[in-house]
Amino acid sequence: SYDLTQPPSVSVSPGQTASITCSGDELGNKYVCWYQQKPGQSPVLVIYQDTKRPSGMPERFSGSNSGNTATLTISGTQAMDEADYYCQAWDRSTALVLFGGGTKLTVL
């Protein structure tokens, strides 16, 4: 089976850059998106189609996807960015969707 692997946790100081990775076999050949989920809330889309930001999403959120790794980067991290982040991949050949295990971002 195909798996997406994320680090369980990432810590960052306010104002610094946070990078959250998502790894999977030939992930660069699939479309990846990212969701932010705060406690008690529904997930919110932050990046889609590897690199695109939804309307209204701050520019400090960016994404990339190449080789076996997709990366969500948050520049100038703010306290409000503290949340769980999930990557999600879409395999067109099988029409199946997979989530990564999630990464808890702590802003210290």
Add this chain to the structure above:
Amino acid sequence: QVQLQESGPGLVKPSETLSLTCTVSGGSINRYCWSWIRQPPGKGLEWIGYIYPSGISTHNPSLQGRVTMSVDTSKNQFSLRLTSVTVADTAVYYCARVAELDYYYMDVWGKGTTATVSS
């Protein structure tokens, strides 16, 4: 703007069937595909499946054929049935809109409904 609202019984007995409905408001159900996702307590997100407005659906193989999805376009609703539930099916269940199936990302989510499997 489009809003989604899940509904269903909060408590289901083991071996019975969990039935949930998602009501779409502020837009037509006919223009998009729709998805179900769940999240067990303290755990990550799990994709359940998606359905076209035509009623054709695709499901997560890990759920071993226990899933049925349907659409009622006259009511702007789509539904999920999960049979033979166990305690492992206890979770918050979300419905979501698939913005573009070619890239599969979900841009609108419901608030979620908790389903507890217990005798």
